[in-house]
Amino acid sequence: MAQAETLFDASELTVSMGPQHPSTHGVLQVKLKLDGERVLDAECVIGYLHRGVEKLGEVQTYGQFVPTLDRMDYIAAVSNCLGYCETIEKLLGVTAPPRAQYIRLIMTELNRITSHLLWLGTHAIDLGAITTFLYCFREREEILKIFENYCGARLTTHMFRIGGTQYELYEGFQDQVRTFIQDFPKKVDEYETLLTENRIWLDRTKNVGIISAKDAIDLGLTGPSLRGSGVQWDLRKAKPYCVYSEFDFDIPVGEVGDTYDRYLVRMEEMRQSARIVSQAIDKIPDGPLMAKMSKIIKPPVGDIYHSIESPKGELGYYIVSDGSTMAYRARVRPPSFVNLQSLKKMVAGHMVADVVAVIGTLDIVLGEIDR
Amino acid sequence: MDFVIDNIIIPLIKIGIVFGVLSGVVALMTLAERKVAAFIQVRLGPMRVGPHGILQPLADGVKLMLKEDILPAKADRWIFTLAPIIALVPAFIVFAVIPFGSTFNLFGKTIALRITDLNIGLLYVLSISSIGILGIILGGWASNSKYPLMGALRSAAQMVSYEVALGFSIMGVLMISGSLSLVEIVNKQKEFGWWFVFLQPLGFILFFVCGIAETNRAPFDLPEAESELVAGFHTEYSGFRFSLYFLAEYANMIAVSAMAVTLFFGGWLRPFPNVALPGFLGLLDAPLMGPVWFAIKVAIFLYCYLWFRWTWPRYRYDQLMKIGWQWLLPLAIANLVATAAIVLLFVRKG
Numbered sequence: 001m002a003q004a005e006t007l008f009d010a011s012e013l014t015v016s017m018g019p020q021h022p023s024t025h026g027v028l029q030v031k032l033k034l035d036g037e038r039v040l041d042a043e044c045v046i047g048y049l050h051r052g053v054e055k056l057g058e059v060q061t062y063g064q065f066v067p068t069l070d071r072m073d074y075i076a077a078v079s080n081c082l083g084y085c086e087t088i089e090k091l092l093g094v095t096a097p098p099r100a101q102y103i104r105l106i107m108t109e110l111n112r113i114t115s116h117l118l119w120l121g122t123h124a125i126d127l128g129a130i131t132t133f134l135y136c137f138r139e140r141e142e143i144l145k146i147f148e149n150y151c152g153a154r155l156t157t158h159m160f161r162i163g164g165t166q167y168e169l170y171e172g173f174q175d176q177v178r179t180f181i182q183d184f185p186k187k188v189d190e191y192e193t194l195l196t197e198n199r200i201w202l203d204r205t206k207n208v209g210i211i212s213a214k215d216a217i218d219l220g221l222t223g224p225s226l227r228g229s230g231v232q233w234d235l236r237k238a239k240p241y242c243v244y245s246e247f248d249f250d251i252p253v254g255e256v257g258d259t260y261d262r263y264l265v266r267m268e269e270m271r272q273s274a275r276i277v278s279q280a281i282d283k284i285p286d287g288p289l290m291a292k293m294s295k296i297i298k299p300p301v302g303d304i305y306h307s308i309e310s311p312k313g314e315l316g317y318y319i320v321s322d323g324s325t326m327a328y329r330a331r332v333r334p335p336s337f338v339n340l341q342s343l344k345k346m347v348a349g350h351m352v353a354d355v356v357a358v359i360g361t362l363d364i365v366l367g368e369i370d371r
Numbered sequence: 372m373d374f375v376i377d378n379i380i381i382p383l384i385k386i387g388i389v390f391g392v393l394s395g396v397v398a399l400m401t402l403a404e405r406k407v408a409a410f411i412q413v414r415l416g417p418m419r420v421g422p423h424g425i426l427q428p429l430a431d432g433v434k435l436m437l438k439e440d441i442l443p444a445k446a447d448r449w450i451f452t453l454a455p456i457i458a459l460v461p462a463f464i465v466f467a468v469i470p471f472g473s474t475f476n477l478f479g480k481t482i483a484l485r486i487t488d489l490n491i492g493l494l495y496v497l498s499i500s501s502i503g504i505l506g507i508i509l510g511g512w513a514s515n516s517k518y519p520l521m522g523a524l525r526s527a528a529q530m531v532s533y534e535v536a537l538g539f540s541i542m543g544v545l546m547i548s549g550s551l552s553l554v555e556i557v558n559k560q561k562e563f564g565w566w567f568v569f570l571q572p573l574g575f576i577l578f579f580v581c582g583i584a585e586t587n588r589a590p591f592d593l594p595e596a597e598s599e600l601v602a603g604f605h606t607e608y609s610g611f612r613f614s615l616y617f618l619a620e621y622a623n624m625i626a627v628s629a630m631a632v633t634l635f636f637g638g639w640l641r642p643f644p645n646v647a648l649p650g651f652l653g654l655l656d657a658p659l660m661g662p663v664w665f666a667i668k669v670a671i672f673l674y675c676y677l678w679f680r681w682t683w684p685r686y687r688y689d690q691l692m693k694i695g696w697q698w699l700l701p702l703a704i705a706n707l708v709a710t711a712a713i714v715l716l717f718v719r720k721g
Contacts, residue, residue, distance in 0.1 A: 015517050021601060037521070037688050128589060128685025134412035200590055200684045352521070353599050353687045 012040065015352075019048045023126040023356040026366030030343070030355065037351045042344050046337075049370040057319075057330025062088050062162060062297045065330065070156035072334065073368040075118050078111035078147075078159045079310035086241060087306040087317040088162045089291075091299040099287040100164035101243045106177065106280050107150070107159055108242070109273040113184070114143045115311035115363075116270045120191060123263070123360035127204050132194055139187050142180050149173070162297060164290035174281055181278045188270055196264075205260035209346035209358040212257055219345070220338045223313025224265045225362055229257030235309035242308075247279050259361040266363075298325055312336050312363050332371060336364040377480075385486050389466055393622065398428035400621040400673065407677040432614070440610035443514060450513035455608065455615035458506025461499045462622035468492040469629050470554045472639040472661025484639070484661055485554065492553040493545065496630060497538060500585065503623060504530040507587075510616070511604035522603030525593045525688055532695035533584040533591075539703035540577035543710035544634050547571070557638035564645035568635040573706045575635040577699055579672075582627035584695070587620065589680035593688055628672035632665060639665045 013034045018024035027048035033041040053072055057065050069084050070077035082104055089096060096104070117140045121133035144154040149170050151157050159165070195201045211221070216229040226233055234251045236244040252268035254261025299321040307316030313335025320329040339362050346358045402417065402424065409416030417424030442451060472484030489495050504526065511523020544567050545551065548559040560566055568575045584591040593603075600606070605616045632638060639661030648656060686694070 013517065015521075023599070037525075124684065128592070129683065130408075131412050131681050134414065138413060194682070195684075198684065200686055203690050204684055204687060351687055351689060353593075353685075356599050 049366045053371040061325045067158040073365045076115040076311045083308040083315045085160045091304045094291045096164040097288045098285045102284045112273045112311045114140045119363045126356040126360040163293045184274045208259045210258045219342045228254035228262030334368040336368045397621045411681045435614040438610035445515045447513040454506045454510035455612045459615045459619040461503040465626040475658035488554045491551045493551045514607035518600045518606045533581045536699040536703045537581035542707045543571045543574040560637045561644045566637040586623040590683040628669045632668040
């Protein structure tokens, strides 16, 4: 179209949402083409948080690389750590001892709850419900305290090591986790009281950002974003890793694949995570924390792909080893990056306000997208 | 001399008092907003400035004054400066006709607890309050920036649609009382022995919903929707100019609450105005108790405002329009027709 004389003559308005915008969840830039309030086109610009994590994997030893990975999806640092440690263990052909496996499982599931809580809080804030955010952070704080007691850090935890875990559980760990897990389902009910049947919340989330099961699979969506469309695919059940096969839990799925369904899926996932933890906390076996392995990690020549179900979806690591102490290539398959692709499809034809709803429902973390 | 006292000095004192109290309440509202939010969100809110943060509004004011007052290079300088003033002034001058109490005698003079009793008070309020919106539209336009422009346009659309329903919703009160004077409306409520909210429940609900939309408060705070439009119409405003918008929002809330109280909740009347109180409880009927009752009722409304904001999500633009035109307006007209029929059949007959 012809270049308009002024901003106001144009029939199409291009608005740059981000990289500094309250609800793009970090430094995502979305170039919106608008006709009034209606979105004609949305283009994501990423890379503002690029730190070359994958390249760092090639110049750091396998052990050194672990804390760097915490900075990818900083909301779910424990999952990042678990995925990578398991990948390298698989490459080395070692298995972490049962006690370490249980600790890993409990921590990862607690981390899934913190991640979903943060998602819920920010998603609700995007839609104007500010109070939910504070409630979510109240519970998140309890889990972060557990993390802090265990390893000293709250966010970028560096929780596990290749071959097991470094730290023994602290005294009172089980009681603290049990207390939290007992109260937590009631807290989830509390959030649901505020939102689930709220007329405005329903209006804002139902039929917004619909994606069919077929489209979701074609775009490579994983995690709650995929399950919201009704596809029962969760790596914890589909390709069990860690010790997930020993526990009972359900995989919630949605029906329509709209924002509301994804919301319900994540709410139920929090309850299921609590269920897993409550089963695991009572039967942590005794034994060593680290598998027997040499001090210097030198995997055999070869490559490996291993993926886990992070709170956001399938988090995969592809490692090529040349037999030295550093990976020849360390590639990450971040769930947020792949899920973000669906933004354009989800917002087409919707209003500006729906763009923030969809960004919220995708549950992206820019640290993971840009790496 | 009497003429000077009656027509200049007393009104000036009244204006001074109303303006002073109003400014104080607006300042307190900014604190109340944070305290109520904190209460709802299980935290403490401002605690550092003065006991329980009571001096926080002062600190905020000083901070806003000292901030750099940025004038965007491409903004329309005059309109940019004028717009916040246009937004703030109407919110204050609405109070010229709002009655805070009945009359009392002081030094042989009968003093009415209101600045003036305009015989077209209701029309005055409606017309004045729609000027305030110009401030928002002009501010958004003059910023010459995209987000403020969208905020301003949203605001314009919202105001136009809700002003109509608002006008219709108070028509019922007008018919029952048969007067446009706010004092007369309150007196009629005393005469009936019932606040008008009992005669016009639907009218009140519509009025309050439209009032929230008119003041751009949650869940209808689309013009400033911070998660979508950054800060909406005042994205480019900072420092003192921003604080004018900020104050205007609270002053408007108080104005709408005061209107709701006057029209539907008996203004300065106590509950059950016609039931005589025994003994010393009769003191509750003293003229000077009028402003107290009035203040209590307004405070309840203001709390509702804050309560809504911190509980509900925000509507989307098209949904807001749909509610306005598809629900509120037809309901308001239905209410109007029903009231007219009832008034015609039962009241005017005799």
